[in-house]
Every structure is written in C-alpha cells, then in structure tokens.
Amino acid sequence: MTMFCYQCEQTAKGEGCAKIGVCGKQPDVSALQDLLVYALQGLGLVAHEGRKVGVKSAAADAFACEALFSTLTNVDFDPERFKPLIEQAVAFREELRDKVIAAGGKTEFDAPEAAFEPAPSLDGMVRQGEEHGLQNDKESDPDKKSLKHTLLFGLKGIAAYADHARILGQTDDSVYAFIHEALAALTRTDLELQDWLGLALRCGEVNLKTMENLDAANTGAYGDPTPTSVPLGAKKGKAILVSGHDLKDLEDLLKQTEGKGINIYTHGEMLPAHGYPKLKAYPHFYGHYGTAWQNQHKEFAAFPGPILMTTNCIQRPQESYKANIFTTGLVGFPGVEHVKNGEFGLVVAKALEMPGFTQDVSGKSVMTGFARNAVLSVADKVIDLVKTKKIRHFFLVAGCDGAKPGRNYYTEFVEKVPSDCVVLTLACGKFRFFDKDLGTIEGLPRLLDMGQCNDAYSAIQVAVALSKAFGVSVNELPLSLVLSWYEQKAVAILLTLLHLGIQDIRLGPSLPAFTSPNVLKVLVDTFNIKPITTPDEDLKAILG
Known part of the structure; x- marks a missing residue:
C-alpha cells in the first residue's frame, strides 16, 4: 500500500x-x-x-x-x-x-x-x-x-x-x-x-x-494572561502531565484532582496556560515538564505519572510508557486508552497508582503570560525605549518546533540577537530557546513569551497598536518576523499574515513542499517572503 x-x-x-x-x-x-x-x-x-x-x-x-x-x-x-x-x-x-x-x-x-x-x-x-x-x-x-x-x-x-x-x-x-x-x-x-x-x-x-x-x-x-514565573523542576508527590493545547481539558483535570495530592504539570504548548489567572489559582497546578512535542519519547518515559494528550502533537508511544498515556477529544492512537473529554477518572486513578516524584527536583524557571494586554499595559514604556534608542528592534521568533535538522538556527538566532533588541515568541518553536536568560532592558524582559500558536492574534494586536502609536504601518515598524512552521495551523497563520500584507517574513527551516515554484515567485514578488539562511546573514540583512 x-x-x-x-x-x-x-x-x-x-x-x-x-x-x-x-x-x-x-x-x-x-x-x-x-x-x-x-x-x-x-x-x-x-x-x-x-x-x-x-x-x-x-x-x-x-x-x-x-x-x-x-x-x-x-x-x-x-x-x-x-x-x-x-x-x-x-x-x-x-x-x-x-x-x-x-x-x-x-x-x-x-x-x-x-x-x-x-x-x-x-x-x-x-x-x-x-x-x-x-x-x-x-x-x-x-x-x-x-x-x-x-x-x-x-x-x-x-x-x-x-x-x-x-x-x-x-x-x-x-x-x-x-x-x-x-x-x-x-x-x-x-x-x-x-x-x-x-x-x-x-x-x-x-x-x-x-x-x-x-x-x-x-x-x-480564564482571564487575561499575566506575566508568570513557571518552575521547570518538580515537587515531591503524585503527578499528571498534560500536553496539547486545550485549556478546558486542563481545567477539568485541575477540578477533578483537587485535594487528591496530585500535582499537575504542563508539557509543550500547554506552558502558556500558567499565565491565565483562573487556572493558576489552583494550588496544585505546579510547573512545566519537558520541552517540545518531538522530544516526548525521552521525556514521557521519564515522567513518573500518567500523561494526558489533549490535541496534537502525539507520537507513537514507546512501550515503556504506553500504559501510562491517555488520549482525549480528537486525539487517538491504536492501543492507547481513550477517555472522554472531562471524564478523567482513569487518569486520576493511574496517577494515584504510580510513584510520582519521590523528592523535590530543583530547576530553573521561565516566564510566560506576555499576551497583548500584558505588553500593551507597558506600551508607553516600550514606546519611550524605542524613541530613546534603548530598544533598536523587535524580533518575533515564533512558530512550530520539529525534529528535522536545521531548527538549531532559531536557537542560534536568538542567542545572537543584540542586547538592545527584544525577542517576542509564541508556539512550541520557543522551546529552542525558552529557558535562555536574555536579561532585561530598563526592567523589560528581552524574551517575552506571548503564548500558544493561536496567540499569534496577540502578537498581531501588539504590532497594530505600536504602528498606530508611531504613526506608521506595521511593515515600517522596527519589527521582523522569523518563523518556523510544521503543521497546518502554521499554514493558516502564515496566510493570515499575508492577508494583512505583512512583508519580509523569513520562513524555515524549509519551504512548503506543496508550494510550486511559480506560486513561490508570486509570494516573493508580492510579500518579499524569503527562506531563512544563517543567523549571522539574516541578522546583518535585518539590522544592517
């Protein structure tokens, strides 16, 4: 076949x-x-x-x-x-x-x-x-x-x-x-x-x-996200790991584990959930475990509790943890237990059976919750930092992560972004650099996690607000988009950016196989969309 x-x-x-x-x-x-x-x-x-x-x-x-x-x-x-x-x-x-x-x-x-x-x-x-x-x-x-x-x-x-x-x-x-x-x-x-x-x-x-x-x-x-520090370590006790994107599933699980001595950890694109006030109000909503979806084989095998997959991105489970992983909603994998949305009794029971973390695990923390309201609440400060040339440029380095070689470009790019520039990020592409300490500019963090892939809406609203404040078009802002793509939500977001007339998008690590040479030429001629090259070359081209 x-x-x-x-x-x-x-x-x-x-x-x-x-x-x-x-x-x-x-x-x-x-x-x-x-x-x-x-x-x-x-x-x-x-x-x-x-x-x-x-x-x-x-x-x-x-x-x-x-x-x-x-x-x-x-x-x-x-x-x-x-x-x-x-x-x-x-x-x-x-x-x-x-x-x-x-x-x-x-x-x-x-x-x-x-x-x-x-x-x-x-x-x-x-x-x-x-x-x-x-x-x-x-x-x-x-x-x-x-x-x-x-x-x-x-x-x-x-x-x-x-x-x-x-x-x-x-x-x-x-x-x-x-x-x-x-x-x-x-x-x-x-x-x-x-x-x-x-x-x-x-x-x-x-x-x-x-x-x-x-x-x-x-x-x-769940309220407007607020800047929140999220521990990457672990707390002694029973544990459940929630991966995917669906906040309602996370909320239902938090409700069903109240008072049971089980700590809830996020994985992958669930990290931004920690910024929502009504979710982080649950005291057993503890921290974040692991990185991007393509590393789950290693990370899930080491997690001492069950894993709940709420949306994409599941991979073929390894035998070492296949009995501990559950799917819900539209997610499915042969031989994996599927539970109905909001009915997580089997997941809770599995957590109580499994050892959980036998001791506290120390680790660094990361910040999330810089959605549009959080950023725009300090817009006056941001505008002043730009006008006084303390912020030279903004980079939106965002999109999907994946296992294919070439994605280390995004890590290197962020590491090489000059200290007078700010990096905005969203979606799982951030896991190439989410735990980097880029410091601050006059108290403003240089790395701002704006949320999940769908929170591209927040990034767009921030760009529109800044363009109005400076009296220029979005394309005239000191803002560059350096995007990674993997699946079809990223395609939809790219089409949104093109609909808005956004120019000079750098896209990688490779261009879509379904884009014909003539269609690519139209995109290049109309929107100046271009493939990534090397971090040094692209930074030089952007900043001069």
Missing part, C-alpha cells in the same frame, strides 16, 4: 511521504483521512448551498471542524476512529440535502463528492481513500493545485482553532460559512489561479477572525 502526504514541514525528502509518514502515520490512516476530506467536500457543497436558502446546522458546523481537525498532523493515528467520521459526514450531507430541498435550494451537483457513498467496511474505505488522495487531485495545473492544497491545509488550521473556541462556547457563523464554502470550492475545476489565490488569502482573513474568537473564549473563561 502506498500513500502521499506532504502537509507538514518534515515530509520525506521535502517532497512527500509515499510509504509511511515521517510523523508515523500509516498508509491506511492517510487514505482514511483523505477520504474523510473527500466526504467533507460533499457536505460542504450541500451546506454552502443551504446557507443561500437559510438552511444551517450547528451540529454539522461543529462536526466539520472536528473532522478536519482529526486530519491534522499528529492528531489521530487510529484507523478505527475514522470510519464513523466518514459515515457521519455523509449522514449530515443527506440530512441537510433534505432540508435544502424543502427550502427550494439547489441539491444537484456535477461534483462526484456530493453523491459519494462510503464502503461498508474499513478496508473498503481505505481503498476508496487511495482513489481520492492528493496525488489523484483532478486539478492538473501544478500552480492551481499548489494554491488549492494551500487552501485545504489552511482550512484545517482554521478548523482546529474554531473547535477550541466552540468548546468554550464561542462560535461564529461566518467562520463556519467559509469552511463549507471553501470545502465546496475544493471540488471545482473551473477556477483560475487568481481565484485560488483569493481563496487562500480569504482563508487567512477568516483565520484572523477565528483566532480572535479563540482569544475571546480563552480570556473570557
């Missing part, structure tokens, strides 16, 4: 995974994910037409986000979990079709996606998925296909953020409308290059709105 997947930065040879995913994804799962996307395109056709005649389904909207999120890199590796998703996509399509017919809307389409029927067996679905993978895309023009797949991958990022927001009660019909519209557009063969480019940039526009919604959901539930 063969496959083709090139949606992540680590894809084999920088071209595409054809035998097994570098992430560990098996060919059957790859085929099922492709088939799920195919089924969702049929749902999108009907849902998009339904909106024209006032037919909507909140359940179908939520499902589309969950299903797309399930196809992100390092989320769901369990083939058994995809069969009901594919069947549900078709069931929602037909349910909506009946309602659209009753409302007098269009329900007949030329696209075969609208009439797709899944095979009754999982093996049959795998064979169907092989027929509808990315390599078999009916778009023959390589540049159109490049932008089409860029749209698809950005759409997956939107779906992830929209799902997180919905879990906390924040929904937005305009976001769901675009998701269905874009899914419907993916079935078309009559669109021109400019049409696909326009859809990709609209994807960035909608992602900005989605991140705004998620920001409102997170801050509405």
Whole structure:
C-alpha cells in the first residue's frame, strides 16, 4: 500500500511521504483521512448551498471542524476512529440535502463528492481513500493545485482553532460559512489561479477572525494572561502531565484532582496556560515538564505519572510508557486508552497508582503570560525605549518546533540577537530557546513569551497598536518576523499574515513542499517572503 502526504514541514525528502509518514502515520490512516476530506467536500457543497436558502446546522458546523481537525498532523493515528467520521459526514450531507430541498435550494451537483457513498467496511474505505488522495487531485495545473492544497491545509488550521473556541462556547457563523464554502470550492475545476489565490488569502482573513474568537473564549473563561514565573523542576508527590493545547481539558483535570495530592504539570504548548489567572489559582497546578512535542519519547518515559494528550502533537508511544498515556477529544492512537473529554477518572486513578516524584527536583524557571494586554499595559514604556534608542528592534521568533535538522538556527538566532533588541515568541518553536536568560532592558524582559500558536492574534494586536502609536504601518515598524512552521495551523497563520500584507517574513527551516515554484515567485514578488539562511546573514540583512 502506498500513500502521499506532504502537509507538514518534515515530509520525506521535502517532497512527500509515499510509504509511511515521517510523523508515523500509516498508509491506511492517510487514505482514511483523505477520504474523510473527500466526504467533507460533499457536505460542504450541500451546506454552502443551504446557507443561500437559510438552511444551517450547528451540529454539522461543529462536526466539520472536528473532522478536519482529526486530519491534522499528529492528531489521530487510529484507523478505527475514522470510519464513523466518514459515515457521519455523509449522514449530515443527506440530512441537510433534505432540508435544502424543502427550502427550494439547489441539491444537484456535477461534483462526484456530493453523491459519494462510503464502503461498508474499513478496508473498503481505505481503498476508496487511495482513489481520492492528493496525488489523484483532478486539478492538473501544478500552480492551481499548489494554491488549492494551500487552501485545504489552511482550512484545517482554521478548523482546529474554531473547535477550541466552540468548546468554550464561542462560535461564529461566518467562520463556519467559509469552511463549507471553501470545502465546496475544493471540488471545482473551473477556477483560475487568481481565484485560488483569493481563496487562500480569504482563508487567512477568516483565520484572523477565528483566532480572535479563540482569544475571546480563552480570556473570557480564564482571564487575561499575566506575566508568570513557571518552575521547570518538580515537587515531591503524585503527578499528571498534560500536553496539547486545550485549556478546558486542563481545567477539568485541575477540578477533578483537587485535594487528591496530585500535582499537575504542563508539557509543550500547554506552558502558556500558567499565565491565565483562573487556572493558576489552583494550588496544585505546579510547573512545566519537558520541552517540545518531538522530544516526548525521552521525556514521557521519564515522567513518573500518567500523561494526558489533549490535541496534537502525539507520537507513537514507546512501550515503556504506553500504559501510562491517555488520549482525549480528537486525539487517538491504536492501543492507547481513550477517555472522554472531562471524564478523567482513569487518569486520576493511574496517577494515584504510580510513584510520582519521590523528592523535590530543583530547576530553573521561565516566564510566560506576555499576551497583548500584558505588553500593551507597558506600551508607553516600550514606546519611550524605542524613541530613546534603548530598544533598536523587535524580533518575533515564533512558530512550530520539529525534529528535522536545521531548527538549531532559531536557537542560534536568538542567542545572537543584540542586547538592545527584544525577542517576542509564541508556539512550541520557543522551546529552542525558552529557558535562555536574555536579561532585561530598563526592567523589560528581552524574551517575552506571548503564548500558544493561536496567540499569534496577540502578537498581531501588539504590532497594530505600536504602528498606530508611531504613526506608521506595521511593515515600517522596527519589527521582523522569523518563523518556523510544521503543521497546518502554521499554514493558516502564515496566510493570515499575508492577508494583512505583512512583508519580509523569513520562513524555515524549509519551504512548503506543496508550494510550486511559480506560486513561490508570486509570494516573493508580492510579500518579499524569503527562506531563512544563517543567523549571522539574516541578522546583518535585518539590522544592517
């Protein structure tokens, strides 16, 4: 069985995974994910037409986000979990079709996606998925296909953020409308290059709105993040490690472990959770353990308690800790215990069984919680430091981390940033340098952790506020973006930055395999986007 997947930065040879995913994804799962996307395109056709005649389904909207999120890199590796998703996509399509017919809307389409029927067996679905993978895309023009797949991958990022927001009660019909519209557009063969480019940039526009919604959901539930020191050591006692991004899962676990003598530690992108007032109010929410997702094999094996994976980025668990790891929500891995969101009794029981930390473990601490409100609360000081030339430049060094060679560039870059410059960071890319002591400028830390990947919204709002204060455009600010990417949320954020017209972005460690040479030329000519080179060369080019 063969496959083709090139949606992540680590894809084999920088071209595409054809035998097994570098992430560990098996060919059957790859085929099922492709088939799920195919089924969702049929749902999108009907849902998009339904909106024209006032037919909507909140359940179908939520499902589309969950299903797309399930196809992100390092989320769901369990083939058994995809069969009901594919069947549900078709069931929602037909349910909506009946309602659209009753409302007098269009329900007949030329696209075969609208009439797709899944095979009754999982093996049959795998064979169907092989027929509808990315390599078999009916778009023959390589540049159109490049932008089409860029749209698809950005759409997956939107779906992830929209799902997180919905879990906390924040929904937005305009976001769901675009998701269905874009899914419907993916079935078309009559669109021109400019049409696909326009859809990709609209994807960035909608992602900005989605991140705004998620920001409102997170801050509405847990308060505005505040600068917080987070210990990297450990406290004697029972322990649970929470990885991923979902703050609601973390809150539920904190509630269910109150008074049980269990300390809760974050891992990976959960680190910024320590900055939210309502979460850090729990006295047993102790510290942060480990670094980025790609180091989990070593770090999870050494953790003396259970691990709860709430979203991406799970890797194939090692046998040494496979019995101690749990998945929840959309995360899945064959042979790993899956628990329902908010029902963490098995995780708590496992923590009480396991030894926990037998003694205190000393370690340094790191700061997090520098979201937009925290930064803008000292905006006057920041502006004064810039005007008096005590701050020469800001660097946003952010994005995803990964195992592929070349990412040490970001560590070296931050280490070489001059002492009169400030480094803003967010997402798991920060783990290349998050524990570096860069000192301060007039009391302002030179390294400011702004949060998770979705907190790019905070960074954008800070840039907009500073541009207004200085009376210049964002592109005229003493600000440079040096980004690392890995998966599809990063694609959505990059499209957001392009929608906003941000220029001179440096991107690495490699450029997307799904970007054709001609599309890359458009991005270079229009936005001056460029690949990273070396820290010394890039710093010299930026600072002169």
